[in-house]
Amino acid sequence: MSVTREKIIELGENLIRSKGYNAFSYQDISTELGIKNAAVHYYFPTKENLGTSIVKTNIQRFEEMVENMHSHGFNERQQLDTFVKIYLKSHREQKLCIIGSLASDFNTLNETTRTELKRMTEIILKWLTDILVTGKEKKLFVFDEEPQSKAFIILSGMVASLQVSRMMDKMDYKNVCQTIISLK
Amino acid sequence: MSVTREKIIELGENLIRSKGYNAFSYQDISTELGIKNAAVHYYFPTKENLGTSIVKTNIQRFEEMVENMHSHGFNERQQLDTFVKIYLKSHREQKLCIIGSLASDFNTLNETTRTELKRMTEIILKWLTDILVTGKEKKLFVFDEEPQSKAFIILSGMVASLQVSRMMDKMDYKNVCQTIISLK
DNA sequence: TTTGGAACTTACTTATTAGTAAGTATATTT
DNA sequence: AAATATACTTACTAATAAGTAAGTTCCAAA
Secondary structure, three states: OOOOHHHHHHHHHHHHHOHHHHHHHHHHHHHHHHOOOHHHHHHHHHHHHHHHHHHHHHHHHHHHHHHHHOOOOOOOOHHHHHHHHHHHHHHOOOOOOOOHHHHHHHHHHHHHHHHHHHHHHHHHHHHHHHHHHHHHHHHOOOOOOOHHHHHHHHHHHHHHHHHHOOOOOOHHHHHHHHHHHHOO | HHHHHHHHHHHHHHHHHHHHHHHHHHHHHHHHHHHHHHOOOOOOHHHHHHHHHHHHHHHHHHHHHHHHHHHHOOHHHHHHHHHHHHHHHHHHOOOHHHHHHHHHEEEEEEEEHHHHHHHHHHHHHHHHHHHHHHHHHOOOOOOOHHHHHHHHHHHHHHHHHHHHOOOOOOOOOOHHHHHOOOOO
16 A cells, blocks of 8 residues: 555544544645645545545554454453553543544534444444453453443543543543543 | 624534534524624634633533522532533533533634633532532542542543444433442 | 556635625614 | 714635646556
């Protein structure tokens, strides 16, 4: 695959996560890459195309991470910790996650991008739920709630704590993440 | 105060909460109100003015709600339930809360709107923390975490559950809220 | 050596945006 | 009755947005 194409996706993702979908333009990308506006359209004819590709890339990256954890024999706790680490990194970079950024602009997204975003959310929630169920069976986690609700709350907590923490100066973000998962 | 002015603020708030700050225009407002674009600028010269006024109005509304609860002798549990009800209503209306919507666009907001949004977040978090502390003293709530962390997690949970639930079809949102506060 | 395609640029168009300057109608005050 | 203020409209400007059509450069295959 083309290097420029990959750079556009990467830059687009970072722009969405820092400025938001409706605040970034093809000009932002082309200027940064030292190419012309039309060159971005060459790879992604419309902004919808780019948006959808960015979400698809994120899904792929997540699935690769999960596969990677399996092949390394990570247990459920280690897998959950790895997931939380993604958010710790986002917090350090002062960026939102792709779900949180696009969720706010959901009503302005086109159908295909929406569908992919929904799919991504469902994939993560399913993975989280599975991990919670198996981890509980293995007595790695202790909790009383429905695994599905618990998964939903962990994801919501991660997504919004990035958003809210951006508005708070002093914040023990790591501690907040620990409390959110709070699986003894 | 002018009726038109109030209508603009109300409409602007709803537009931010459904489309996002960078996706709505003065045209959206003027068309809906049957007035001209310039009439909106008459009341709010710049979009920054409008954004700031919308946040300020929300702060005022929140403070009035708190005063109202105090004068009605609501205990801490009743107060927390009232707070959660705001989010249940938002969920029914398929809208985000003002904090969640603007948090995503935070980096594109001007300084004054940012400051007001920060102030609003701090006011809510302080109120939540106080309620948790007092409610725990009165043995209305039982929890082990730091009240500040708990307050942060409750707010984050409410904010993001609106965002994430918008992407999920079937959802027991009320149950999720109950689990988030999960104060026995 | 030509042909074809990939990766662009040039040079636009059209639409929409925030914002403004100057004017008008109507009601209120002096 | 004249002056003033309120609440707009008319008619713009300048900037930026997404998107496109046609051309160019360069490399690799036939």
